[in-house]
Amino acid sequence: MVQVNGGTVALGGQQIDRSIAPRAARRRRSVMPGFGLTFGFSLFYLCLIVLIPLSAVFVKTAGMGLDRFFDVAFSERVVASYRLSFGAAFVAAGVNAIFGLLIAWVLVRYDFPGKRVVSAMVDLPFALPTAVAGIALTALYADTGWVGQYIEPLGVKVAYTPLGVVVALIFIGLPFVVRSVEPVLDDLGADVEEAAAALGASRLKTFRRVILPAIAPALLTGFALAFARGIGEYGSVIFIAGNMPFQSEIAPLMIVTQLEQYDYQGATAIAAVMLIASFLLLLLINLIQIWSRRRMEG
Numbered sequence: 001m002v003q004v005n006g007g008t009v010a011l012g013g014q015q016i017d018r019s020i021a022p023r024a025a026r027r028r029r030s031v032m033p034g035f036g037l038t039f040g041f042s043l044f045y046l047c048l049i050v051l052i053p054l055s056a057v058f059v060k061t062a063g064m065g066l067d068r069f070f071d072v073a074f075s076e077r078v079v080a081s082y083r084l085s086f087g088a089a090f091v092a093a094g095v096n097a098i099f100g101l102l103i104a105w106v107l108v109r110y111d112f113p114g115k116r117v118v119s120a121m122v123d124l125p126f127a128l129p130t131a132v133a134g135i136a137l138t139a140l141y142a143d144t145g146w147v148g149q150y151i152e153p154l155g156v157k158v159a160y161t162p163l164g165v166v167v168a169l170i171f172i173g174l175p176f177v178v179r180s181v182e183p184v185l186d187d188l189g190a191d192v193e194e195a196a197a198a199l200g201a202s203r204l205k206t207f208r209r210v211i212l213p214a215i216a217p218a219l220l221t222g223f224a225l226a227f228a229r230g231i232g233e234y235g236s237v238i239f240i241a242g243n244m245p246f247q248s249e250i251a252p253l254m255i256v257t258q259l260e261q262y263d264y265q266g267a268t269a270i271a272a273v274m275l276i277a278s279f280l281l282l283l284l285i286n287l288i289q290i291w292s293r294r295r296m297e298g
Contacts, residue, residue, distance in 0.1 A: 057275060060268040073269040077245055078254050084162055085251040086277065089230030092169035093177075097223045100177025101215070107178070108185040122179070125172045130235030137168055138240045160242030165250065168236045173226030180222030184215050216292045224285040231278050 061069060072078070107119055125133065141148045141158035148159060158164045188211065196206040234252040242248040251274055258267035 054275065057268050057272050060265060061272045064265040064269065068265075069269050072258075072263075072266040073273045077249070078251070078270060080246045081249045081251040081254045082273070082277075084165060084249065085231055085274075086281075088162060088165040088169055088250075089227050089233075092166050092173055092230050093223050093227035095166075095170050096173045096177045096226045097219055100174055100222060100226075101181055101219060103174075104178045104181040104185055108182055109190065122175050125175055130172065130233070131239070133171060134168060134236040134239035137164070137171065137236065141167065141240065159240055160244070160248065162241075162248055164240040164242070165237050165248065168240050169226075169230040169233060172233055172236050173230050176225035176229065177219070177222030180218045180225065181215055184218040188214055213292075213295075217289045220285055220289045220292065224282055224289075227285075228278060228282060231274065 064072075103122065107115065107122075138159055139145050141151075141164060143149060143152050143157075143159070145159070148157075151158070156163075158167055192210055192214075193206055196210050197203075201209070232252060234250070234256070237250055238253060241250060241253075243253060251270060255267045255270050258264075258270065
């Protein structure tokens with residue numbers, strides 16, 4: 001029998017102060033260490049793995065002076081490589097956002113023979129070495145390749161062109177979109193679509209007014225991850241790009257070129273520009289995600 005009297009609880013003839021019970025619960029031993037220890041270790045690990053290496057880029061760049069920094073980081077050839085790297089990464093991420101959503105939709109909404117094999121193939125770019133992917137794509141889309149020999153007579157040249165860079169970035173960025181959207185679609189459930197259809201909504205209106213707002217944050221997350229991966233991708237791109245100055249040179253290749261010439265400050269200058277630009281773009285995408293969530297919740 002439980003009796004409550006003022007600040008005490010009588011349980012089986014024994015009185016327990018209710019103000020002591022919460023403190024006893026807080027003192028209960030948890031599986032993980034306390035907040036102070038885990039938070040301190042997290043900050044230490046992030047500083048050691050992320051912040052210190054990134055700060056070294058700016059420290060190395062600071063010793064070269066503004067004039068030389070702009071001469072190296074914003075030369076005509078390097079600016080052309082920025083344009084290709086960021087432009088190709090943006091286009092590839094946009095393509096992956098569309099087709100990655102379709103693949104995630106099929107994997108979540110339908111059951112078919114070989115579904116697990118298809119799902120495993122989506123993760124293949126994660127496991128496959130990027131150099132192997134680049135060599136395979138080059139052999140596939142070259143003028144003598146299985147695909148290239150049929151599309152080049154039609155005027156579509158993929159290998160050794162900027163289009164080849166986009167194709168390589170689509171290959172390595174697809175899993176980010178699929179795996180970001182898939183769990184959200186799974187949680188959404190088909191009953192939401194059935195309810196919208198019961199209320200008279202068309203398929204297009206159901207997708208635009210019900211499904212798309214729910215998956216938009218996850219879709220933007222996948223887009224951002226694919227875009228960020230594409231900006232710094234080197235191994236899968238270097239073989240299919242052709243590396244022609246002012247045409248198919250990517251920014252990571254310019255960094256490697258500076259390193260081969262033992263110009264470490266020049267390499268860090270290009271890296272610093274890419275780092276700042278990538279951070280600003282990702283910050284913008286995150287702000288859009290926050291706005292989208294607030295709008296959906298409101």
